[in-house]
Amino acid sequence: MRSSHVFSFFQGRTLLATQQELSGFLAEIERRAYKQALFAVRDEHLALDVVQDSMTKLVEKYPGKPLEELPLLFQRILQNTIRDFYRRQKTRSLWTTLFSSFIPRNQEKENEDYDPLETLQLDGPSNFGDPHEQLEQSQLLNLLEKAIETLPARQRQAFLLRYWEEMDVAEAAAVMGCSEGSVKTHCSRATHRLAALLEKNGIEL
């Protein structure tokens, strides 16, 4: 009994993700993770914090996990981190509304950090093409991202997990901590809503 346990332990050890593999995995998913966080928290810095927190948790808590289990695990951690952020924001907003009358209004100061160079983009060689088409596409993308931001959190979560992260219903249900039926419902509502919104703006998919 014990020897078989030891054997399976060592057998499992060979399949575990090495640091390079983990790094490769994180590099592959980091952009999508950032966008997911951005859709949810709507602030670049906070989204980056959420992604870094999730990465750190994954590396610290699950260094000995096989590579194929990582996508599901990371998604679960990411969604939990986003949920924690919402909770913290709720308590913070409670305090700020309680004490808002005592705080002097100096919010204009925040915009001083804005650096126009940051938003300036260089056109790489891959960006050649019809400028009109490019503009149309970026406008469409903008609209789509705004639309996704306005979706209810659960619907957005279900939609992104199912179609962007290409998870099946059972996996998405495991990440979201709900039944498969409600994943399907959330997902279908989100898709219909997005399609209707795009159609309303004269965009056909």
Place this chain on the structure above:
Amino acid sequence: MNEHEVGKKITKLLDLGLDDIKQSTLNRLQSARRASLENYHMAESVANVGQGASARNGNEWQIKTGKLLSIIALLFALAGIFYWQTLQQSDENEEIDILVLTDDLPINAYLDDGFDAWLDQH
């Protein structure tokens, strides 16, 4: 077009959006990844100590010491309370003795039958 196709088309567009992420953001993502991977070594060394038992021993020892210390503190507190209470009781007896010796007893003491019995005994 069914729901799945619509979903796929939308996410294809979202994939295009990934290329539009600002360079500064990409750099920060990269440094976030590196920072998180720095913890990998520590995590690995903890995992490689042994079959879990020896790696956890230190932790358990700390928990045991904590418990032991709190039990000792509790015993000291109980001993303190006991000592303080006996001290107060002897204080009360002392007061009565002094009153008897200085003949300063209140009149009610002489009306008490029990007090007479106590005086007869002595």
